[in-house]
Amino acid sequence: MERRTIGAAALEVGAIGLGCMPMSWAYTASQRSGENSVRAVHAALDSGASLLDTADMYGPFTNELLVGRVLKERRADAFVSTKCGLLVGEQHIVANGRPGYVKRACDASLRRLQTDVIDLYQLHRADPEVPIEETWGAMAELVAAGKVRALGLCAVGARAQRRAGAGMHDATVRQLERVQQVFPVSCVQAELSVWSPEALEALVPWCASRGVGFLAAMPLGNGFLSGTLTPGQGFEPEDMRARHPRFTAEMMAANQPIVAGLRRVARRHGERVTAAQVALAWLLAQGPHVVPVPGTKRERWAVENCAAAGVMLTREDLAEIAELPPARGSWD
Secondary structure: EEEEOOOOOOOOEEEOEEEEEEHHHOOHHOOOOOHHHHHHHHHHOOOOOOOEEEEOOOOOOOHHHHHHHHHHHHHHHHEEEEEEEOOOOOOOEEEEHHHHHHHHHHHHHHHHOOOOOOEEEEEEEOOOOHHHHHHHHHHHHHHOOOOOOEEOOOOOOOOHHHHHHHOOOHHHHHHHHHHOOOOOOOEEEEEOOOEOOOOHHHHHHHHHHHOOOOEEEOOOOOOHOOOOOOOOOOOOOOOOHOOOOOOOOHHHOOOOOHHHHHHHHHHHOOOOHHHHHHHHHHHHHOOOOOOEOEEEEOOHHHHHHHHHOOOOOOHHHHHHHHOOOOOOOOOO
C-alpha cells in the first residue's frame, strides 16, 4: 500500500487508516463483538492500514483496551493514534485540559494500549476553562519524556459555526495558530467526505501549506456513502445516527443521488469496486497529506476499505463527483 507522511515528525503510515471508535462507541451496540473487532484490526494491519485511531473516551476506555490486545502482539506493525481531553459522564461529556490531568491520561492510555510510546497524541477538545497553550505545553512535555512521538489536534465546532454563519473551521484554525507557537502540530483530524467537504475550504489547505498531516474522520459519512443503509431502516437509541440530521428517513432518501453517483464511478473501475472505495479514493486525491480513517468493526469492511488505495480516479471521475448534489440535512 502507498505510504503517507504525518507532519513535521515525518512518521509514515499507510494511505488508509482504521478508525476503531465503532468497535465500542457511538454505533449499534447490539453488533459489537470484541473478538470480531480484534479480527478486524488484524485484517486492517494485514492489508496495510498501519494507523489505528482510538481515544480514551471511546467506551470509555474499552476501545483502547481492545486495541491494546492487538498491539501486544503486533506493535511493530501499527502506528498508534489516541486522544485525550474529554471526560464521559452518564448524561454529558466535558472537556478537561488541565496539564496534570493530561499527563495522567497519557499514562493511563499507555497502560491500556500495552505500549511504551504513543505515535500520535491528539487533543480531542480544548477546555474552555484552560488556555489551550497550557494544555498543549503539557502534551509537548510528554514528547520530551519519550511517551509520545507527535501531537495532533481535532477540529471543533464545525456544525455550530455553520449555524452561526461563520467559517466552518475558523475556531480550529485559530487554535492551530496558537498551539503552533508552543510546539509543532503534526496532524489535524476533522470530518471530511464527499457529503461533508467543508474542511477543503480552509483546514486542508492550512495543513498542506505547513506540512501538517490531515486525518479525514467519518470519510464514509457515518456509513451512508457505502450504500449499505436503507432510508427508514431506523437506528438503535444510542447510535449517533438516530439523532443525526442527515439520517432521518426523508433525508436519507433525498441524499440517495450522492450514493448513485459514487456507484456510477465505481462501475467504470470494475465490478468489484464499491461506492465506499470511490469515496475513499476521492479523499486520497485531495492531497498527499490526507489520510482517510474509516471506522468499522468488521473484518470484511476493513479489507475492502484498505483496497480503496488501489482505485485511481481520473479527472473525469473527480469532475463527476464534484457535480454531485450537496448533502441535505434536517437543518436545511
